[in-house]
Amino acid sequence: MKEELNFFEAVSQRRSVRVFDQMGTFDGGIVQKCLEAAILSPNSSNLQLYQFVRVPEYSTLKDRLAQLCMGQKAATTARELVVVLTRRDRWKAHAKANFEFISGSASGEGDKKVKLALRYYGKLVPMLYRKFPGWTMMKELIALAVGLRKLMVWEVSETAVRISVHKSASLASMTFMLAMKASGYDTCPMEGFDSKRVKKLLKLPVGSEIAMIIACGKGLPEGIYGERFRVPTSELIVVK
Ligand SMILES: Cc1cc2nc3c(=O)[nH]c(=O)nc-3n(C[C@H](O)[C@H](O)[C@H](O)COP(=O)(O)O)c2cc1C
Known part of the structure; x- marks a missing residue:
């Protein structure tokens, strides 16, 4: 070649x-x-x-x-x-893998990186990716409630997740x-x-x-x- x-x-x-x-x-x-x-x-x-x-x-x-x-x-x-x-x-398994990777590379329990990762992969990602009837509408209502007061990523619907x-x-x-x-x-x-x-x-x-x-x-x-x-x-x- x-x-x-x-x-x-x-x-x-x-x-x-x-x-x-x-x-x-x-x-x-x-x-x-x-x-x-x-x-x-x-x-x-x-x-x-x-x-x-x-x-x-x-x-x-x-x-x-x-x-x-x-x-x-x-x-x-x-x-x-x-x-x-x-x-x-595969979102749950991959969120866990990311979290464990970040935790493993952290310097200690109080490490800011771990806290941020826990919040991101433990709370925000599940909020966006979990699926149950009516959840898309709830996510959009939450986005509206937050977005009226501060900056918000509005693309939270099931369609937005699929596009992502x-x-x-x-x-x-x-x-x-x-x-x-x-x-x-x-x-x-x-x-x-x-x-x-x-x-x-x-x-x-x-x-x-x-x-x-x-x-x-x-x-x-x-x-x-x-x-x-x-x-x-x-x-x-x-x-x-
Ligand atoms: C998402 C996507 C789907 C495509 N589907 C087909 C297809 O089914 N058949 C095909 O011959 N070309 C397909 N193409 C190729 C496009 O026709 C091609 O990229 C475009 O004409 C530009 O030409 P180039 O890639 O030679 O620069 C697809 C391209 C993309 C990005």
């Missing part, structure tokens, strides 16, 4: 590639390395509520999964498919795709798939959602469907 690209080379050379080479070798070790880089991405409250499910070409599930991606060529020719899941359901976990999963996905490009491989993120059937095929946890499925491989020139287009920069970047 040739030398790794630097950051800006990887950003500018990355494209969504829809046809992958079937002949050359494909190193699954690179996928693993790039996923390990991806989990260093920023994520909300460091709760890491996502999971990457690897489906390599030798998996008996790969062909069926590619068909469930609406038979898209990116999926059928991919050498590996990576299913990016949100794992909102998808944001974190997507940021990790982006790191993965750039790492793959830097390592000489191409990707195509896909949201065109039958989520219900994919969940059934891969026996995914009930509480998970599929953020996207990423096709991976060495792209062929015909896999790039057109010149890159972006609307004017001035529309996407504004200064106030």
